[in-house]
Amino acid sequence: MRFFSDNAASVHPAVLEAISRANRVDTAYDGDAISRSLDSLLSQVFETDVTAVWIATGTAANSIALASLCPPYGSVLCHKDAHIQNDECGAPEFYTHGAKLALIEGDGAKITAEALRQKLAATPGGVHWAQPHALSITNATEYGRVYTPEEVAALGEIARAHGLGFHMDGARFANAMVTLGCAPADVTWRAGVDVLSFGFTKNGGMSAECLVYFDKAKAAGVVERRKRAGHLLSKGRYLAAQIVALIENDVWLENARAANAGAQQLARACAGRLLHPVEANEVFARMTPDEAAQLRAQGFDFYDWAEGEVRFVVSWDQPEAEIAAFSAAIAAL
Amino acid sequence: MRFFSDNAASVHPAVLEAISRANRVDTAYDGDAISRSLDSLLSQVFETDVTAVWIATGTAANSIALASLCPPYGSVLCHKDAHIQNDECGAPEFYTHGAKLALIEGDGAKITAEALRQKLAATPGGVHWAQPHALSITNATEYGRVYTPEEVAALGEIARAHGLGFHMDGARFANAMVTLGCAPADVTWRAGVDVLSFGFTKNGGMSAECLVYFDKAKAAGVVERRKRAGHLLSKGRYLAAQIVALIENDVWLENARAANAGAQQLARACAGRLLHPVEANEVFARMTPDEAAQLRAQGFDFYDWAEGEVRFVVSWDQPEAEIAAFSAAIAAL
């Protein structure tokens, strides 16, 4: 039973159906009606006029967003555990042409307003030190924590005061939204976010993310950057269709709700073991190698995060029986 | 009726089925069994031990291949009408970090051995002029012409003598193979090609190309370059499945055969108008604006290539009735 990654989850039936339906569309690149509907669809979701650009992966989405916000000679402030720093083999550096990531510490991979202020105060001016041009946060974070609208707004205010572009990596934005229960607008543009990488792949999509520019001026060059990165799929309609399928009928929220609920169930089984509060679909827990081995012997698959630490990820399609079985197995340790 | 691009064609049913089947696979990135089968599958197709790397687009495939062959300070020899020069918004420059494309002329977007030799002879040595490190040709070419194994081998010999890596852009490799009727090996590694961008998207795939390294040493860094370009799909199994579906049962050849046959039919209707011999699935023809307008008025859609010139592309899924109707309409002009 797979608890190691939501990247391994299946594709939602509505997405497969939408892909099949897209087979009757016959315009190349992003000139088709489905692709062209995204601006309007995402503008509805976010209650403001946005520029929406489909892209196949979160790594590319994040990196193009950063290239929109930061010149090659600048730096991007982010958490030291951020995906853009640790898991993308230098993709942000590739797309920004060598901008530096300037790292900030903080519990649960969250950046506090105070930590951001301190980092900025400690950054020397002048041309010798790469100057900060952007701030990037992840919501939900790499440790499954969620930023509230108030927390994001506090960061957004500092970003604006320092002329920083503000990016949100939303690989698990759906999971954050379900937990927050607020409007998507509240935790994004109303809180100062300029561009969001809105993730669908981990949440029932096949290969589909959406760059959402709330500050449309910052979208200048985005389609050119996508093209020259080889990310303008010649049959983009099959990608756009996935996004539409997940947004229509709120499938994205339904999927995230299921995953989050499963994580809560595991969290209860992990009482006393939790390394971080469980606010999305990930559970980080203390566990001895011996305990981990016992669980694996029962057929449960998951990551060893660090010495004595494990990570469980609940996917949108995880059968309730699996979650119940896993919870029971953990509780029985 | 669409004759403007094979990028607008539908996805073959076998591909859609394979995507559905891949939904039961649950390993992330390229760790799944389908992805891992590609080396072996492509090694069979090419009768030699290859490194095969899936990638979503031809632009990315070409550009990563060139980055494998040419350092940032070098140049890539290619035809002045090559896709890598004209249609990728600087993607080769992005991936190679600024290598130059050095352009060669020639009929039908083909590079002759003589033209290559002359270009090399005319290139000054030293550090002021970017030195050639690679040669890239397209088969079938941008004008639907096909290189024979002999022609490729003549280029390959020169490439080897000058220490150039040799890349083949095979966006329409299937169409070339059908015309040539030889073994895929004959026109690639046996003729000196180091790496092939093997295209599936235009030929019944959804978003699927395969980098095939015949010189496996040159594949060093390819998976890292793919990752940092954001092209390591987290659910890569759905991409790998497309390639497998098209290779199994020779669907790729069957599709190309249909497209090429349609192009031959149009070519006959275009007798006296042809700008290039028709050797793949594209037809380039002389046509007055008035004639073009007449065809469009009858519902036929195609590109104006240049003043007084049009391009028709026949896709794998083009109904015979459409081709017949179009042929008749052209002939009736």
Add this chain to the structure above:
Amino acid sequence: MRFFSDNAASVHPAVLEAISRANRVDTAYDGDAISRSLDSLLSQVFETDVTAVWIATGTAANSIALASLCPPYGSVLCHKDAHIQNDECGAPEFYTHGAKLALIEGDGAKITAEALRQKLAATPGGVHWAQPHALSITNATEYGRVYTPEEVAALGEIARAHGLGFHMDGARFANAMVTLGCAPADVTWRAGVDVLSFGFTKNGGMSAECLVYFDKAKAAGVVERRKRAGHLLSKGRYLAAQIVALIENDVWLENARAANAGAQQLARACAGRLLHPVEANEVFARMTPDEAAQLRAQGFDFYDWAEGEVRFVVSWDQPEAEIAAFSAAIAAL
């Protein structure tokens, strides 16, 4: 006797003296009084408020200027024989992060307004083709031709109409100015030029060029780009001093006048052989290999430009006797 390059000429005594004087200055990087005087000094030369940035080489000056004007996904229009295209080993591509150079033909390495208009008209729009963002011309050109203020203004008007930044490579700007006899402003900002690479190295300097931004907004990021290219010399005062020494007392014009006059003398000796009108300090002439050998046997050194073509360059410090001797030798062929 050296007629192969003005890069091989000596440094003017005033420059050496200025370097010695700079030895008493003690502030690092570009914080010293000499460096800080450049804005004002160049503003006087050009009769408008400019941002002036010293840099050690023309290659770096040109490339940083282009990076100021063109995003990585754009293209720079230039002549096919431009130095930035042929002699800088891809430096523009390095600094712009992969922008393409789009080449225009024309006699004497000059771009006419008509040729520029045609090139722009022939450039497809959209994201597949790198869109032009800048125009770069060289004055005097690679063939020693000079653009008049009217010619530059005609190009400048087209550039403005198409939203192109306008760069002038002035490696031999002094030689052009002497020929034109106009105000430096007339052939630069008054004609629409946004940024000039003002060359001093070939004209009596040691290693000194000056980027002159007439459109100061376009200078954003220039000092950061210079720093990260390793071109912010830690002892910049010795570079700035060279520029000041050459501008003060019009040494730059005096030097260019001498070089141009020498070239005119050679041009007269080359009557009937000239490939281009001689308008700066370079002479391009037809010459058989046998004739060239005869001259070399007499101790004259120069470049073979192409088959049956030679190039002579007269330097600022060329003794009159050498020029006379060379003229006589050519005439005697």
Add this chain to the structure above:
Amino acid sequence: MRFFSDNAASVHPAVLEAISRANRVDTAYDGDAISRSLDSLLSQVFETDVTAVWIATGTAANSIALASLCPPYGSVLCHKDAHIQNDECGAPEFYTHGAKLALIEGDGAKITAEALRQKLAATPGGVHWAQPHALSITNATEYGRVYTPEEVAALGEIARAHGLGFHMDGARFANAMVTLGCAPADVTWRAGVDVLSFGFTKNGGMSAECLVYFDKAKAAGVVERRKRAGHLLSKGRYLAAQIVALIENDVWLENARAANAGAQQLARACAGRLLHPVEANEVFARMTPDEAAQLRAQGFDFYDWAEGEVRFVVSWDQPEAEIAAFSAAIAAL
């Protein structure tokens, strides 16, 4: 009295003389006899056959060295306080095309073998995390500490075992050599270093550094990278002459000896205040703002390093009287 930077020091008379002498040389770029003598000269200094490449700045030297050792998708291990990380505005990222710097902690900006081993052990494999390809250390370090041959050799052994290229930033290599008293070979190639940035600018040069490749195979592409960065000076003989002037007659060692001795004198005055042992020409000391103000009021100029911390740098040309006066003033606080 200037104690804020050795970049503000004057140029040694022998260097100015050498520059004047170079005025009689007349070959461009690096084709002249002085430039061509560097390989041999540096081979003597290092008692092995090296490839020596002049370059104007330490930032460019370091960055080109790193580009020789690390592909764009790799990482360079260095100290968190390294110049390449903090003071070069992303130059390593520019030249390597986006390689990451992976930071290691340690007293005095030194990396211990143990710290290096731990960092490597903690680095995940695979394509998601940029894999280490090079190690870069600074000798003397940013805090004026010196690596012994044994310490370098211990790092060199680990580097070799992990396939890492090994770079030494020697901006103050002369100061380290004077302190160590060993052969230059002992602390470089005999200890596993592949390439050294040998600094001359801070030690009596004007703008002169030398890349010294002990592993000559790793020098592939270095002159091309220098050219396309605009660092191939067209009159390189004036740069090469500086290096020769400083090496001949051991001026480089004499200069460093003077600077180091001055630093020792200040160190004695700083007894009880020292933040780091003084092993080169820099002194880092605790000092209250009030004390610093007192010194400045007496005409002494220096950097505030951090809150309650100051840095003094003694230059090669610092008059003894200045050093004595400063020592007395410090002691009198």
